Amino acid sequence: xxxxxxxxxxxxxxxxxxxxxxxxxxxxxxxxxxxxxxxxxxxxxxxxxxxxxxxxxxxxxxxxxxxxxxxxxxxxxxxxxxxxxxxxxxxxxxxxxxxxxxxxxxxxxxxxxxxxxxxxxxxxxxxxxxxxxxxxxxxxxxxxxxxxxxxxxxxxxxxxxxxxxxxxxxxxxxxxxxxxxxxxxxxxxxxxxxxxxxxxxxxxxxxxxxxxxxxxxxxxxxxxxxxxxxxxxxxxxxxxxxxxxxxxxxxxxxxxxxxxxxxxxxxxxxxxxxxxxxxxxxxxxxxxxxxxxxxxxxxxxxxxxxxxxxxxxxxxxxxxxxxxxxxxxxxxxxxxxxxxxxxxxxxxxxxxxxxxxxxxxxxxxxxxxxxxxxxxxxx
Numbered sequence: 001x002x003x004x005x006x007x008x009x010x011x012x013x014x015x016x017x018x019x020x021x022x023x024x025x026x027x028x029x030x031x032x033x034x035x036x037x038x039x040x041x042x043x044x045x046x047x048x049x050x051x052x053x054x055x056x057x058x059x060x061x062x063x064x065x066x067x068x069x070x071x072x073x074x075x076x077x078x079x080x081x082x083x084x085x086x087x088x089x090x091x092x093x094x095x096x097x098x099x100x101x102x103x104x105x106x107x108x109x110x111x112x113x114x115x116x117x118x119x120x121x122x123x124x125x126x127x128x129x130x131x132x133x134x135x136x137x138x139x140x141x142x143x144x145x146x147x148x149x150x151x152x153x154x155x156x157x158x159x160x161x162x163x164x165x166x167x168x169x170x171x172x173x174x175x176x177x178x179x180x181x182x183x184x185x186x187x188x189x190x191x192x193x194x195x196x197x198x199x200x201x202x203x204x205x206x207x208x209x210x211x212x213x214x215x216x217x218x219x220x221x222x223x224x225x226x227x228x229x230x231x232x233x234x235x236x237x238x239x240x241x242x243x244x245x246x247x248x249x250x251x252x253x254x255x256x257x258x259x260x261x262x263x264x265x266x267x268x269x270x271x272x273x274x275x276x277x278x279x280x281x282x283x284x285x286x287x288x289x290x291x292x293x294x295x296x297x298x299x300x301x302x303x304x305x306x307x308x309x310x311x312x313x314x315x316x317x318x319x320x321x322x323x324x325x326x327x328x329x330x331x332x333x334x335x336x337x338x339x340x341x342x343x344x345x346x347x348x349x350x351x352x353x354x355x356x357x358x359x360x361x362x363x364x365x366x367x368x369x370x371x372x373x374x375x376x377x378x379x
Contacts, residue, residue, distance in 0.1 A: 001114045006058070009111055013102045023101055028094040035087060037183075058095070058118045068125055073232055075126030079139040080175065080185065080229045083130070088123040095119060137230055140177075141166050145224040146199060151290040154206035155253060156217040157191075160226060161199040168194065168231035170238070170260035171339075173367070175229030176202065180215035185229060189236075189257035189341070193264040200228075203290075205253035236367035238264065239337045243272075247359075248279040249327045249350050251342025255281050255291060257367075258341055262298065274303045278330075282309040282323025282346070286316055324350030328357040338364045 013020060029036045057071070096115060100107045146159040168174065170193050175185040190200040204220075207213040238246075238261055248258045258279065268274050283289045289308045299306040307330070309323040310316040319326050324340075327350065338359055340350045347366050355361050 001117050002110075003063075005111055006114055006118055009099065009103060009106065009115075010058075012106070013099055016102050020098060020102060024094055024098045027097050028090065031094065032087075032090040035090060058115065058122050071122060071125045072129035075129035076133040076230060077175065077232065078126065079130050079133060080177075080227070085127050088127060092116075092119045092123060133230070138164065140230075141228040143226045143228050145220055145222055145226060147222055148220050150217070152287055154217065155288070155290045156204045156206075156220065157290075158202045158204060158216070158220055159199055160202065160228070161197065162228055165198055166200070166228060166231070168200075170194075170264045171236040171257045171367070172231040172233045173257070174200070174231050176212075176216075177227040177229075178212065178216055178220060179224055179226070180219050181212050184212050186212040186216075187232070189233075189260065191256035191259045193260050193267065201256075203253040203256040233367045236339060236341060236365050237261075243275050245275045245336045246277045247327065247333045247336045247338040247354075248277060249282075249323055249338065249340045249342075249354075250279065251282045251323055251346035251350075252288065254340075254342030254346065256341075258339060259291065261339070262304070265303075266298070266301065271303070276303055276305075278305040278307070280307045280309055280323050280327040280330075282311060282326070282342070284310070284312040286310055286313055322346075322349060322353075324353040328353035328359075331357045331359065333357075333359050333363075336363065340364060340366050 096112065096119070099115060100112070103111070141162040141164055143160045143162040146161050148159075149157040151157050166174070168190060171189070173187040173189045175187050177183070177185050188202045188204065191203050192201045204213060204216045206217045236257055248261075250258050262277065262279070265274050265277065279295065281289060281291070281295065289310070292308055295306045295308075298304055307319055307326070309319045309321065309326045311320065311322055314320070323342075324346065331354075333354070336359075338354055340347050340354075342350070351361070351364055351366065354364055
């Protein structure tokens with residue numbers, strides 16, 4: 001297998017832009033019409049997610065060891081779409097046909113063999129992970145909406161009870177499918193530590209143009225059936241050293257997993273086991289600080305400090321600016337582990353600000369699931 005040939009050929013194909021996913025999906029659906037129902041009715045948001053991720057991963061198959069955990073998680077996640085081994089063959093055949101179409105005379109027998117070998121390695125890792133997961137957990141958990149709280153104009157808090165126990169750790173995320181957007185899954189982090197009744201709380205923020213967030217915020221109601229995917233993520237979590245002081249920085253509903261960790265800490269019975277925690281929660285306008293009252297009450301604990309930050313209201317009497325900048329200015333955070341969660345732009349800015357202020361990158365924890373290749377995507 002020639003790694004350079006794989007990368008170079010994919011770079012050439014990618015230059016054709018939107019024509020690549022159009023050809024790929026046309027070939028896939030015409031040759032295997034049975035897989036069409038696994039994808040959203042509207043493909044507008046799907047675009048090049050699947051073929052783009054496949055090309056990027058497969059063309060780097062020479063470094064497969066570096067992405068094995070990601071591929072294994074991807075394989076497990078695909079179970080909720082009822083993906084089986086035969087579907088990987090269908091997708092692989094359409095990928096090779098797409099490469100052949102756009103590479104033309106450059107599609108040699110040697111290059112075809114390299115791509116087939118690379119895709120086979122990737123697919124095998126994903127299939128094996130899915131098969132092993134099937135022996136222990138369901139493909140998804142049916143659940144019911146217990147309650148809906150429209151906390152602000154663009155944030156809804158949803159209480160859900162899975163029909164079967166769903167074990168997770170604070171900081172992990174679960175994929176959610178709502179009845180108003182079938183086959184469109186989006187990851188949300190439970191905002192609570194595990195409860196005795198198994199229910200979970202999700203904070204859903206309205207994203208402009210979002211395919212899932214809009215109906216989730218506006219339409220979800222008590223009694224609605226939902227489906228939940230297996231918990232994922234192992235980076236954004238409390239340090240193994242339970243007494244290490246914590247800096248938490250959240251943007252918008254990125255507060256959810258951090259709030260779950262705060263609840264986890266608050267359950268500890270020995271004060272000596274609870275580290276000092278300082279949370280910065282950023283929002284555009286004051287009314288977007290949707291957990292302000294609850295966090296203010298929690299700040300009465302001797303171990304917890306809370307700083308709300310507003311970026312777009314110049315009349316706000318408290319801390320103003322971007323939350324990452326404000327958090328960095330309140331440093332140095334020597335001896336702290338920093339937990340950062342929010343939009344990709346907010347996370348990137350906060351990490352830059354903290355490292356620029358002297359926080360070692362190794363002490364900053366974020367969560368990233370990489371590029372999704374799930375049919376439902378993440379919108």
